[in-house]
Amino acid sequence: MRALALADINSNSNSNNTKTTTTTTTTATTTKTKTATTINPDRPFLTNYRCLWARFPTKQAGLSPGAWNETHGTGCAIQLFAGEGTSVIAIYERLEKPTRERIRFGPDDEAAFVARWGDLPLAKDLTVREAYAMKLQAGLVGLEEGVVRTWSWGGCVVLVGDAAHKFTPSTGAGCNNGMVDVVVLVNELYAVLGGGGGGLGQDRRGGKEEEEERDEREEAIAKAFEAYQTKRRGAVEKFCAASGKATDASTWKNGLVKFLDVHVLPYRRVQRFFLDRGAPEIANTPVLEFVEDGETLPAGRVPWVESSAGARAEPKSRKVAGVGA
Secondary structure, eight states: OOOOOEOOOOOOSSSOOOOOOOOOOOOOSSSOOGGGGSSOOOOOOEEEEEEEEEEEEEETTTTOOTTTEEEETTEEEEEEEEOOOOEEEEEEEEEEEESSSOOOOOOOHHHEEEEEEEESSSEEEEEEHHHHTTOOHHHHHEEEEEOOOOOOOOTTTOGGGGGGGOOOOOGHHHHHHHHHHHHHHHHHHHHTTTTGGGTTOOOOOOHHHHHHHHHHHHHHHHHHOOOOOOOOHHHHHHHHHHHHHHHHHHHTHHHHHHHHHHHHHTHHHHHHHHHHHHHHHHHHHHHHHTTOOOOOOOOOOOOOBBBOOOOOOOOOOOOBBBOOO
């Protein structure tokens, strides 16, 4: 074992004034042979939607900080969030046909998108076109969805967040699940390495015994990576599917989802039903099992659960929590 790194969130944004976050990986100087079945496909994600996002000054747009709005329609949905200094819009448009090809959009594509949807209102006296004209940053991206098959390579490289799974962003579940990934992964690594890192990469004396010790440590880390994927895969597949369905509903993919979105889901009792169904799973969100902090969390109808022992936590005390998905 020579090196260890995480491959974190990546993006496929390509437009004016758009920052792109790239995947960073560090591989070990020693690599073991892997079979073809352990290698992820070259195009593991499916793109069903494109999204135009833009950030613009809140005051100039005549918005009040804290204001938000979500608009649903045939083939298109809009989200608006107004902050203290700037506001953000995201406009989701369903593609004519889903694709696994990597999509890159340029300025002409962005201009055509605004031409199609620019007259839609965001708020009183504010349209998409007017907000876009005030943009400080903007971009048009393809929204890839899916979960890759393999999340690690031996004990050398491991994937978290968008490197392992991509969601449509309308529900925020992708960000939350990425943070929960880190919590679960750190718990597994701590169980193997302990607080001091177990001397990982520190032994430079050489020799057969040291090589055997490093090999054993790499094998243990590889098993920790596999345990992390096993614990997280089912949850991220469920949330990935739910995020896609939420975007389908907001863009009225068909007559049935339009009917449900317009005539059923707006009722508070229906919303409460779905929230209550999801509450126990949220309450069981993984925590950093080795950190004690006495954090105080609000006590609700569904108590928080300690993931390590499976016992209910006291309402006034809980370990440092991972972000609920």
